[in-house]
Amino acid sequence: MKSRKQIVVFLAIAMLTTVRFGFAQEKDCGAEPPKNYDTFMLKRLKSITDNGNKALATPVSLPIQHHVSRNSSGGSPAVSSAQIQNVMDELNATYAPMNISFHEYAPTKYIDKTSWNNSFNKSNDSQLVQYEVAEAINIFYFSEVTSGSSTICGFAKFPGTGNRAILDASCSQNGSTSSHELGHYFSILHTHSTSNGRELVQRTNCSSAGDFFCDTPADPRLSGLVNSSCNYTGTATDANGDQYQPDVNNVMSYTRKSCRTGGFSSQQQNAIVASLESDRSYLTSPTNPPVCTTINNFPYSESFESGLGDWTNATGDDIEWTRDSNGTPSSGTGPSTAQNGSFYLYTEASTNVTPAGSPNKTAILNSPCIDLPQASNMSLEFGYHMLGRDIGTIEVLISTNDGTSYTSIWSQNGDKGDTWNQAIVNLSGYSGVIKLQFKGTTGASWRSDMAIDNIKIKETTTNPSSCNGITSFPYSESFESGIGEWTQETSDNINWTVDSNGTPSSSTGPSSATNGSNYIFTEASGSGNGYPNKVALLTSPCVDLTNESNAELSFDYHMYGSNMGTLEVRVSTNDGVNWTTAWSKNGNQGNSWSSQTVNLSAYSGSTIKLQLKGTTGSSYRSDMAIDNLKITSGAADSDLADNETHTTNQKITIYPNPITSGSLSIQRSGFSKNGEKTQITITDFLGKTIDVVNSNNETTAYDVSNLSNGVYFIIINNKEGQVTRKFIKR
Incomplete structure (x- = not known):
């Protein structure tokens, strides 16, 4: 039996723990500013004066798209429509002093994935890009949000890093977390931030340390240091020995959630308005898309092992690119395995699904922004699989104007067999920011599943200048x-x-x-x-x-x-x-x-x-x-793989062959004996038409200066028949 003294000591410790740490179990925020954010904020604050107008000249209403997680069966939504309205009411009240209000952009969207609904881990954040609406603030709700092994109230993406906020369902109803996370969304740091050093109580460094605002007192981090009466109970001092006197009501602090009733300070409001007018201006001008995540480190690769990465399915097409492994549902079409890792993306062409996947249904996958270096020899490389008797077309398109228009730079169509093929698309003609699209168009039936995998963007080295390997033949x-x-x-x-x-x-x-x-x-x-x-x-x-x-x-x-x-x-x-x-x-x-x-x-x-x-x-x-x-290796025999479909007495001569520059002479003695017009078609090695020339002369000169090195075919055609000849440009 414990002594009375032991019991008294135990109770004393328990009471002290309750007073000092009882509210440390309140979930924290998981928002993290990007690297070098202090430099960004210092530049931002230079453009904001202390007495600047903290309200917009004209009231604005910003669109919010709500995304609610549910179980895979469509049940157990993380929040109800009434709870979403609570969030809207909180945001409208907190941001009203800045002439900012909020409205629902479109009906609530749902994500039916049980594992996420039960507990969404921050490590899966990049997978949410595929659900975002570009011209609205995207708020995602999950029954629980975690970072590593810790539960958190949520997190938001700072300007330039994303277009979303993620909320724990219960925290979204505490009256302050939603406003807090949108504060991060609009560039504001925690009041206890130390990203550029800790702010001093006397505020002598307030514009270059802490949260960079001089009208928010120095904050030691208030978790567990505010009692139920919203009074600060801490005794900590700063580097100069001065005792902290923090603002326990600021919405960006770690005070009790119920105590964050003071909204934003004047300088915080100025910064929010500045962010809305610059970083987040697309919210008030729908034609201006958000700053997209940029790929600027190469080599870059994406094999869809953890979702779509920074790629997104487009809106306005017919079907989506779907992430899959171990074979598509239909037999006789689609891959059975990935080219790299376990997962790939494919177009589901079945007709017994909603929406139907064929015939001629289009799926478009958008890349993030890609910042190509100047004067570089960059290329796009990827694996593609096109098995099925009714296979359609895969295209790669490129945009140099932020997605306003796209140009096709590569395409394949038809059945390529049950194998992964490799594509290399030359990007050396482009520099600066581009966007890419993969466009899949299904064929005439369900047997037209197509897949892509193992996307890489890298610099291509030039052909080796000398070879010490196989140099003589056979x-x-x-x-x-x-x-x-x-x-x-x-x-x-x-x-x-x-x-x-x-x-x-x-x-x-x-x-x-x-x-x-x-x-x-x-x-x-x-x-x-x-x-x-x-x-x-x-x-x-x-x-x-x-x-x-x-x-x-x-x-x-x-x-x-x-x-x-x-x-x-x-x-x-x-x-x-x-x-x-x-x-x-x-x-x-x-x-x-x-x-x-x-x-x-x-x-x-x-x-x-x-x-x-x-x-x-x-x-x-x-x-x-x-x-x-x-x-x-044989000699330069232009008759190899040639084809003739006439019986007239003729002689076709092509010279010089191979040719390095200048004009190729095409001599057709006897082929145009009646003097009628002859059509000369130039194709590449794969049969793609490069040029068509009409001629009445027996000898035609064709300029090859615009042709790349490689193998080409000349198809000579008139009423007497057709002849095919090959030539090589070096």
Whole structure:
């Protein structure tokens, strides 16, 4: 049994704790000013005089869009409509002295996600961008808000960092937290801020320390230091030994929530009005969008592993880009895995959903602002997946006027097979602030799910000036003495292994080589080690095609196994910085070797690297193998891949070929014997029309000065038939 003395001591300590710390359990604010905010505020305050007008000349009403979390089933909203009205009433009362009022922008929007509704952690803040309305203040309500392991009342984004405030449901009803968070939204710091040093009681440094306002007394941080009568109970002193005498009623302090009845000081009001007229001016001028989050550190990457990041689904289109993993709901369309990590974005083309995803439905994904450096060789790189018999179109568009208008700079359409393809879009012609869009347009049916992943914006290096690798042809490698000059990459999961006489696992892999004794293969054994989706990368030395016109890569491949993955051949023109898939095959191809040829003519005149990429399947039965690899090159034979659909006696001559500059002579002796007009069409290697020329002459000169280096086709067409010829610009 405890002694009476022990009991008395215990009660005394308990009472002291209640008086001193009893209200320390009140939830704090989680708002954090951005880096170098003190510099921003010092500049701001220089433009505000102490006796400036703290009210707007004309009253304004600012729009608020309310976002309420609910369970995934649509139940248990964090706040009710009556509670939202309480918030509006609080804000209108607190901001009235500045001639500022608030109204609801649109009906309340709901976020149906149980995990967020139960407890929203600040680490998920960036995912809220996708729900924002650009021209309104966005207030999000959750049943609980946390920062790390601590519960908080909420937080708001300072000017230049976002367009939202996040509130804990219970705190939103205490009469002051909503006004407090919008104070941060309009640039105001806590009265106890120490971002540029602690303010002295005598206020000798009030304009350069603390919260930067000289009409808010120095504040030691009031958590637990204000009693139920709203009296300060602390005894702390500043660096000069002066005792603090803080304002316990200022809405930006950490006093009791019920004591924050004094609103804002005169200088705080001046700063709020200045913020509204500059940082947040879009709230009064809807045509001016908010300052967007800017990407200005490169290389930049986004694989959607934690949401959409700073990207947002546009409004006004038909459907959305949806975050997903492990396959889309429909069979025969969409990817089964991500290109990088676990998640990707895709367009759901099903017709049995609301809204219907096809036919010809558009989904637009907007980037944040991207600040490209001057005179840089920047590029956009991403993976795209287009599997389905009715696949539509993916486009990349760019805006240089803050989204007022967009121009298409890349597009692909049609079925590309069940593989991730790689795109590289040159941005070297742009500098300063741009915005990008991914625009997906579904096809004629539900079999048109398209996906994107692994977005990167980075500087592209130039083509290597010299090559000490493969410089003479034909070149061959059958791996009889190892992997030769090829290199195992370290950024992958597993290696390509030299082997002979069968791989260790049954019912997968070859039993012998096709040339010599050895081959290379990917060992898929071991869950988590060799499968699933483990990548093996083998990279060639540089391949010098500067003087080659019709190069080809040929090889034998073996893909036998019930859970076979994907084999790709990839090409880089910038020393391995970026890779483009030139060929791919996936799935079980049977227990036999197959042969494949990959045309490298598109890379004539350049130095490249090749890469063999093997991605194992869902089990150990996915060993794949390569053997008898060759690179060959022919002369500049303009008849390669040419096509003729007439029987007249004719002779077509194109010279010089290859051509470096000047005019290409196109001689059509006998083809236009009747003198009628002949149409000459110039296309690129992929068949895109570059130019169309009409001519009555047997010899036509075509200026190539506007053409980039590469492979082109000339299609000559008149009533007598059609002839296709190829030429190379170096």
